[in-house]
Amino acid sequence: MILELHLLQSFPVSNLNRDDLGQPKTATFGGVSRGRISSQCLKRSARLLFNEHGLDKSETGVRTKRLRNEAADILIANGRDGEQAPGVVTAGLEQLGFGVDQAKGLTEYLLFVGRQAVDHLAGYCDTHWDTLAALAAAKDGKKKAPKVKPDKDATAEAKRLLDASRTADVALFGRMIADNKDFNIDAASQVAHALSTHSVINEYDYYTAVDDLKPDAESGADMIGTVDFNAACYYRYTNLDLTQLQRNLGDDHDLTARAARAWLHAFIHATPSGKQNSMAARTMPSTLLGVARDTGAWNLANAFLKPITATDLMAASTAAMTEHFTQLRNFYGTSGLRSVVAASVTSDLPGIAAEDTASSLEDFTTRLLTATEA
Structure with a gap:
């Protein structure tokens, strides 16, 4: 239908x-x-x-590159070390197959996920904190680690993170993840x-603006510009x-x-x-x-x-x-x-x-x- x-x-x-x-x-x-x-x-x-x-x-999702910081905030609120948390989540995302720019704290591309994804990511990082903390420390300040192919357990966790079976807008508009076609959803x-x-x-509007506090003796506009429209x-x-x-x-x-x-x-x-x-x-x-x-x-x-x-x-x-x-x-x-x-x-x-x-x-x-x- x-x-x-x-x-x-x-x-x-x-x-x-x-x-x-x-x-x-x-x-x-x-x-x-x-x-x-x-x-x-x-x-x-x-x-x-x-x-x-x-x-x-x-029942609706978000398009975001900011999963790292959101999950780190949850971990910090739950008592984890504030300095370590961003690095741990970065390592967690990389273990799940998602590239992250450590300096910016952003994933490589926008991810279209359900709102529960942040909680799932935080839970994964909390469970594997020690392992991920060691991986983060071993990066020696590198901005991005080489991509790794997730193992069976990591792939299962990534599927849980990206599950959209209860997310209506992902179901409606679909999702494409270039690194793993198994996570794609047909719109x-x-x-x-x-x-x-x-x-x-197209036409344009020529506009001017005047400083409200300008002395009466002074004339002329204090801002000039154009705005296109149709x-x-x-x-x-x-x-x-x-x-x-x-x-x-x-x-x-x-x-x-x-x-x-x-x-x-x-x-x-x-x-x-x-x-x-x-x-x-x-x-x-x-x-x-x-x-x-x-x-x-x-x-x-x-x-x-x-x-x-x-x-x-x-x-x-x-x-x-x-x-x-x-x-x-x-x-x-x-x-x-x-x-x-x-x-x-x-x-x-x-x-x-x-x-x-x-x-x-x-x-x-x-x-x-x-x-x-x-």
């Missing part, structure tokens, strides 16, 4: 997701420049909302880069493979159902945080299309291969998306489709039957999730 979510969301002046130059990200699509919001940005924006939509904090959810439905050219109507697409999600969560039906509901609500409410204090582009999606299907997946971005040029971007984008969806249904058939639900705050929904139209967000999400239970 696969859930698909298609959203049209218009943002006013904003810089939601910046590139290396500080400009809003873009992509060329259909021969013209479009506004773009990366999939990673959208995933993070949604992931930070999971606890607001039915998942306990213990249950795919997320597309959001693209503007129309051509977009304004665009974006098409957003994501899907969720419920079978994969349930597999990732150890066949826990209750957690799978709550994770799916949190996923749906979080992606609808997700708004990137870039430059929000300066621009407050806090808008909600105007058009929502949800699909429950047994097989396949349809990204509807090609509805906008020819950029929208109408004055009413949302109405024209809505019509283009729903009509493209209808064309796909007519051509490829509906055998794989279990349910279609659409809703719009502002526009008509061409090609969508009245019985497939939801009147509210609660109606929309309830219908879509109920379809997965049939």
Whole structure:
């Protein structure tokens, strides 16, 4: 069973997701420049909302390089030597197969783990304190020890540390660990880069600021700068493979159902945080299309291969998306489709039957999730 979510969301002046130059990200699509919001940005924006939509904090994970210091703090709080603890945890991580920069106290790469990982790591280091302390002392100030292949017991402990069978966001978005593919998790959810439905050219705001305590006799600005921005109507697409999600969560039906509901609500409410204090582009999606299907997946971005040029971007984008969806249904058939639900705050929904139209967000999400239970 696969859930698909298609959203049209218009943002006013904003810089939601910046590139290396500080400009809003873009992509060329259909021969013209479009506004773009990366999939990673959208995933993070949604992931930070999971606890607001039915998942306990213990059921969500963290992406971090700072396992060493967190585990060392626990050991110190439990009475272990404060000077030795960081080195012991470093040695412990290295014994488990994870490289650590001793000077910075960071693992080589971000690890996506459940929140219990820090406690597990601290417990492992406490149990093997003497052995790990000796290894740490033998490093002679070297920043990083050569990588060692974990033995059977260390591998089992590493699996315990990285266990994500109760961690919904790791189950949803997957995990890749280059050093050991056994710890990889196939993502249950795919997320597309959001693209503007129309051509977009980035602009910039020239601003000045004045010192409030400057004498009246003095003139001129005390700070001058520019901030890049654009304004665009974006098409957003994501899907969720419920079978994969349930597999990732150890066949826990209750957690799978709550994770799916949190996923749906979080992606609808997700708004990137870039430059929000300066621009407050806090808008909600105007058009929502949800699909429950047994097989396949349809990204509807090609509805906008020819950029929208109408004055009413949302109405024209809505019509283009729903009509493209209808064309796909007519051509490829509906055998794989279990349910279609659409809703719009502002526009008509061409090609969508009245019985497939939801009147509210609660109606929309309830219908879509109920379809997965049939």
